[in-house]
Amino acid sequence: MKTVLLIDDEPVTRATIAKILGEAGWRVVEAPDGEQGIALALLHRPDVVLCDLLMPRCNGFQVCRQLREKRAQLPNTTILVTSSRDYAIDRFNALESGADDFLLKPIRAADLLRVLDQVTVGAGQSPVAAAAPAAPKAAPPSSEKNRFRFWGVRGSIPTPGPATVFYGGNTSCVEVRADGEVIILDSGSGIRPLGLHLLSEYRDRPMRLTILLTHTHWDHIQGFPFFAPAYNPQNRLTVIGFEGSRQGLESTLTGQMESTYFPIGLKQMPGHTTFEEAREMQFEVGNIRVTAAFTNHPGICVGFRLDTRTGSLVFMPDHEPFLRMRLASAHHTSGNPEGLDFARAEDERMAAFIKGADILIIDSQYDAEEYKKHVGWGHSCVDDSISMALAAKVKRLFLFHHDPCHDDEWVSRTVARARESVTRQGGNMIVEAAREGYEGGLTGDGG
């Protein structure tokens, strides 16, 4: 039988909760203060400790810290802190002290029972500390199907206005839900509406998010200061990227929020955000294998490949094919055979990177004519993205990083031409233009 230890100095509250839990099949042990609570915890080894925050002599924070210190004797105990006040700093401190969660009074019976049921008996959950490596999973509230959604598909700069309402004017941001993880690819201005959406979806529940940054050009980071979840201390964000050409990832993002430019500093954001500079080209986010590859773009820029249980997704928002750039540029060494061979080899490396991907989201900013005037700008033309995708047997191609000057009509015409081109080449690859709001399954057939 599951045991819960109830620590609260208010007898009426204790009695009420004890009744609810008793009726639901829990064995309830009560303590009127923190000191007795700790003693009873060691004696009874409950599955859950439900502890009030504001108690005289020994408050909830102290109870948490002391129980966490005695971890060896209480390896499977979940600690929930309750409080009638909802100050963000209290939540933050409770979690820092070792609580697993924070519940606001008055607690509805249904909510309490639901939270307790989610506690796995004997799971040996690790204490939540400042740099929690294995935090308890926050199950996504909607369906478990692996999927992705576009929140920003524009390149360079956001483009408001009636001419871009269909495909969207927000800069790069793609949300992936897979295998229990929420992964956000890039934080252009599209991350702002994503943040608002996450708030309404999660409400009071804590979020666990991973943000992968391909590079730190403005259009891939400018939304971060406006990402609401990063302002709530109960949310844990991990931002992963590769160090740029001048400074570390964290200081680049800090620079964006210096007082000259923005009224809130990065360090002042109350959310629990850690920055990791990736050292390897392959790492895991939960059960998802993430592979990175340097792309051809000014500065340090990567593409990410996510291999999930149901399918693979490759995100290459900024890339200029190596060989095409050599052939087209005015660089005096571009014509020599070794140069071309080398570029070919680099293109082959990219081809291997995207090989067999179910979904490829790739820079297709220009058409062939425009590309001639933008050689060396670090972006691709549609035709090259198509060839590359066909050769690598990609199943679904999404044209991405739409040029700020291209209106909805232009993009639609381009997709139509792209589809014709694929048909002419005998491929059966599906081609779409990435569009804000589009949500697709993370599989080869879009199911």
Next chain:
Amino acid sequence: MKTVLLIDEDRTLSGVLQEPLTAAGWSVIDAVGGEAGVSQAIQQLPDLVICDLLMPRFNGYQVCRALRAQRTLFANLKIIVTSTSSYSSDRLNALDAGADAFLVEPLKAATVMKVIAELALPAGAPKEAGQGPAANRQPVTGVNPGAHLIGRPPTLKFWGVRGSIATPGPGTVQYGGNTSCVEIRADGEIIVLDAGTGIRQLGRSLMAEFKGQSINLTLLISHTHWDHIQGFPFFIPAYLPQNKIRIIGYEGASSGLIGTLSSQMESPYFPVSMQQLPSNLQIEELKDFLFHIGGVTVTATFLNHPGITVGYRIHTSGGSVVYLPDNEPYSRLHTVSGDQSPKSYEALSYAQKQDAKLIEFIQGADILIMDSQYDDTEYRSHIGWGHGCVDDVVAIAVIAKVKKLFLFHHDPDHDDQQITKMVEWARELVMIHGEQLEVDAAREGVELVLAQSIAQSYLTQA
């Protein structure tokens, strides 16, 4: 015997250069990865390091910086960085990080040996690092480029009216989602207020209008928060040598105007640096609150907003325009917090004096463009954020006897319907108080003629 250290991930450099280097009398050592490279360098003290740029764990820039940090140890060390990429910004960054040369792969032994020979420069030879194309700047032509502007009545056009961050989407197509940018044409001058994302479309429009002729304009910056400068790297006229742009602002809290604007265009944030812009850019940090742009007089005043923020009053022959894009009225800041102590009355009195100064600055303006981001309710949960609420702005405009008020700096979360409601409420307030003030919400694409008595407006498509 001179030693050369080759650093890369897969020994490609060795493959290409081992033989020719040995043949030329070098002792060759190599290391796999940047960290191993730095530690080998410290142990072996080579004369030359040839290092690849893109290595995952510790890249070429980091190697350069690490080695250059050891000044005494590597005083005479030469570093060549190699890369698959030929972007000029990568070259500049490598040189900035301390490389002596930058070579694009694939490497030809002969080229490398030549560069190595060239690097054996006598002490005191100047190192070329990241010099902008100053030589490319063309002098401004003698013909008055603004000739076609003289004789026209002064006009004002909104190119960006949104606050904080650009907000694309169907819900903002009416008033617009681009961030702050207002264009005034007066008495032969083109004056642009702020460079939010709206300046991008302004740039395209100017290109179409001037068709290659020189464009001379003045850009006034109210403050350097992103939504007031983020459009500048996308302002096409700045990329053409025949154009002359004078940028005026006031020194920020921690850095000068030039530094602030050029940092926005540095790697790792943007691939083109400010130094590389071919146009004739003059960036001026003003100390005086009164100055001239041609025949147009401009006055400035500090606003209540985090950091150093100013508002501008443009005195044209067709009337004056006051631009206060980000401001939180001082006295409201104090009354709403509800503190009743004597200390706060003193503070309140001080605040009222500051607001009185602002009202004096605005007095009698034909057009007032002012931060009215919040309604009264929203303001209560945004006290101290540096923005105003519509009720206060209407009150200030009425007291200052302004002729026409434009609500500005629309909140990113407000869709067109909400903004329309705010305008309606503002007009109701004016009516309740029996006043004459005209109120509208600033809208992208709207252009007005500044005439002395009443500002007449007509809508043009953006």
